[in-house]
Amino acid sequence: MAALRFSASDPQKASAKSTQCAILPVGSSLRLDDAGRALAKDSAGVLSAALKGGEFKGQVGETLLIHGPGDAERILLIGAGDGKLGRGDYLKLSRSLARALLASKAKDAQMHLGALKVNSGDWDWLCQRLATDLVYHGYRYALTLSKPKPAPSLTRFALLSGDPALVRRAKSALNRGAQAGAGINLARELANLPANYCTPEHLAKEARKLARSNAKASCKILNEKAMAELGMHSLLSVTAGTATPAKLIVLEYKGGKRGAAPHVLVGKGITFDSGGISLKPGAKMDEMKFDMGGAASVLGTMQAVMEMALPINVVAIIAAAENMPSGTATKPGDVITSMAGITIEVLNTDAEGRLVLCDALTYAERFKPASVVDIATLTGACVVALGSHASGLYANDDKLADQLLEAGTTSHDRAWRMPLWEDYQRQLDSNFADMGNIGGPGGGSVTAACFLSRFATKYNWAHLDIAGSAWDSSPKGATGRPVGLLTQYLCDRASAD
Structure with a gap:
């Protein structure tokens, strides 16, 4: 897997850029926030139709990948439950997101907060967990295989928030999570x-x-x-x-x-x-x-x-x-x-x-x-x-x-x-x-x-x-x-x- 770079920014600064995968947490009510409605409009109704189709219930950690005609080539829905989440729920969400995103073949991704209501005390922990899980699940053993499994395509992941203080905290936490994930993967590689x-x-x-x-x-x-x-x-x-x-x-x-x-x-x-x-x-x-x-x-x-x-x-x-x-x-x-x-x-x-x-x-x-x-x-x-x-x-x-x-x-x-x-x-x-x-x-x-x-x-x-x-x-x-x-x-x- 190529080096995965992490960043955080205001959604207004990132919205003008196209992305290969927009990630949107959606709760069990299936209601969309402003960012979700903008994605639905940009997808020419594909996102709205997917939500009405009943395949996605918004349960914690549930995922649905949608291909649309808008700026975002893919929209990855991730279930956020009823919004009352503890760290066990965040962990389930983070792992599911990492698996689904890495399987999508997207080279870059932007994550909107959507229905994900994160307590301030859990913000740094969640950001670090997201980065660690993405790096961890991107590991592939290859050294002694003549035809190893292809490495994931993802090289960039951005977390979007309108709160400047959260953006600053997210940058540090994402980097620390990525560094922890890289250390875990070194241990895996040596032991394997x-x-x-x-x-x-x-x-x-x-x-x-x-x-x-x-x-x-x-x-x-x-x-x-x-x-x-x-x-x-x-x-x-x-x-x-x-x-x-x-x-x-x-x-x-x-x-x-x-x-x-x-x-x-x-x-x-x-x-x-x-x-x-x-x-x-x-x-x-x-x-x-x-x-x-x-x-x-x-x-x-x-x-x-x-x-x-x-x-x-x-x-x-x-x-x-x-x-x-x-x-x-x-x-x-x-x-x-x-x-x-x-x-x-x-x-x-x-x-x-x-x-x-x-x-x-x-x-x-x-x-x-x-x-x-x-x-x-x-x-x-x-x-x-x-x-x-x-x-x-x-x-x-x-x-x-x-x-x-x-x-x-x-x-x-x-x-x-x-x-x-x-x-x-x-x-x-x-x-x-x-x-x-x-x-x-x-x-x-x-x-x-x-x-x-x-x-x-x-x-x-x-x-x-x-x-x-x-x-x-x-x-x-x-x-x-x-x-x-x-x-x-x-x-x-x-x-x-």
Whole structure:
């Protein structure tokens, strides 16, 4: 999809220009406002006839595309219901509009407000949502397809309002929504790539590219030798069975005050997870290319933060590795020593995400962070608990947990807080090491979080288990979550700090 440009203006300034698609929200009463009546007149009765025909009822999110002879080649009607809309209704409307508009083949579009009565407090949110949805639904995977699906034609979208203050607010919100959408799509693209394309080195190249694109950013890549010198033997135990070298990727963005404590994002970057010696079943093993969804979301969030030029300091740490079986692979029962000096009995080599994350969490201490959030496709148990609708949220600080939950609600990239009680910790007891890397069949997502919590005692920390939310199996593909949540969280922190 070509770069999609967003704008906002007064309808009087835009009315003289023809557009390939005029978008008009119409309520369940089917009454038209002044802009609607002008479009009806310009369409030589085609719009009025369509409304009288009964095909369109004006229900929230309902769409009808009309081809007419006027200045607007197409008129897209979008149902606005009875006018008493909440954010759930706006979300439904925005998604339906994006799908219908992108399917229309129009290259540019102008949206009149019509029957859409937006509360001032929801205006910025709706504008941002419209832009995010248009960018999101415009994504097409193409890299390894000889005949990919054609990209949408839309290159320009304008929102029309007669209120100058709303126009100014709309411009900013539309741009921010587009930047968030682009970050989500970067995460989707990286996660969708096959594992023979998206290797730890590929993730490192993407991080370097982001750093080169912004004067306030820098990137450092630690190889296996450097990790060994730091004592990261837990991370290195995961990569022991593969010929593909692991990378610890550190991407810094210094957009805030000099010396201000950064917010740290830690991403699990297992670019393919066979399970190691504890080999996974063959069915759906191809989906284990998505096991770097946490790393993908961190890079997508960093892109959005940089493009928004947020006045905040952010550090991204990505533990990137492959988990493969071979004669050199870590074996069940092996005992390894983490960077923190804690010894771990590897009871299951398929519980590898926590083994790479624990060393990355220890490494995060050196930044003296304001907060640390790790993101990982960590446990199938989280999928059982929450399905695909919510990411599992664990935290050692209530304020941080509330901030992330609020950001998830605002962005509709929701999370649900799970318990991190001391009662679960004893499930990690081991006779041969300080702890085991699994806690048995009960509460698998909780004990995984308990494992990580032991390496995050020196700062405010949260863990997002995105095993259910990072990708879909039908149709197969990455969702880009939780880039929306993380971007909103950092926007909120930038405003508050």
